[in-house]
Amino acid sequence: MNKPSYPHPVIAREGWPFLAGIVLVSIVVSVWSGLASIPFWLLSVFVLQFFRDPARVAPDGDLNVLSPADGRIVAVEEVRDTYANRDALKISVFMNVFNVHSNRSPVHGSVQAINYFAGQFFNAALDKASLENERNAMVILTPQGHTVTAVQVAGLVAKRILCYVKPGDQLYAGQRYGFIRFGSRVDVYLPPGSRPRVAIGDKVQATSTVLAELPDTPADPSE
Incomplete structure (x- = not known):
């Protein structure tokens, strides 16, 4: 249920x-x-x-990765996930000031790490915002052994990132875990082999939209 x-x-x-x-x-x-x-x-x-x-109610599927925010897809690309030190598929959701700004967990799992980084306040729709803006990264380990990273990124006018979880907490997919005020983005880093279900320009809703499906088996941790 x-x-x-x-x-x-x-x-x-x-x-x-x-x-x-x-x-x-x-x-x-x-x-x-x-x-x-x-x-x-x-x-x-x-x-x-x-x-x-x-x-919101999450759709069924143990391997589903749910959208952590309402907004528009601005990136679907293979990158380096520096927060979990691995190659990854990154899917980014940009929130404008008219979107809902509460953030939801993209997957079920345990919080492995929370890391805050001070930074700039560039337009969150720009690629450089992922690495240069103020941000808060949450690394989650799913019951199937997949690592999923969700990064709250401040935007041009966003001046406050709120995160209410800590390492060791258990989250269920779609659980509300944070909030960003006044325009921002959330980047989700997924294991190689994940299958995206959205494309750049798509509009998504937190929890109810499936961003991607995780691989059937976890990647080798050494990769």
Whole structure:
């Protein structure tokens, strides 16, 4: 039986202070001038939609790699996964300010490592953002023995990466584990032999979209 990805309010808790603040300002300005309050109410609507966080159900499949974020595919390529020291297939999801920004685990497994790297704030849609922007890397080992790395990457206006897990934690596929504020990307590094199910330009949804399928057997750890 599939699990909902995260039992939580429809509006992400990370957004409650922002939403409360802008709504309060909108009300105060409305008392003074209804016309002047319009921009503030529009900003309130923007904050409301930015921090929406709908529950999702993961499709069946032990080898499925689920999208960790809502957005658009900007990379499907073979690269070096420096976080797990291996060759890998990288699939990148770019989130604009109109996408849901909560991040979900792409696979079921145990967290092996969490590493934060300070960096720049280039446009997250650019290739160099993966290696030069502020980022947080999570390495997961699946029950089948596959290593999957998910990297939260800050964007041009994203100034806060939030990650709520630590090494040793057990995650299920689609479980909410973090949040990035205001435009960003998530890179997923998969073992060689993984079969991509998306292409550049595709729109994806966290948890409900399958990015790829893992190989039937794990790669040799020495490779």
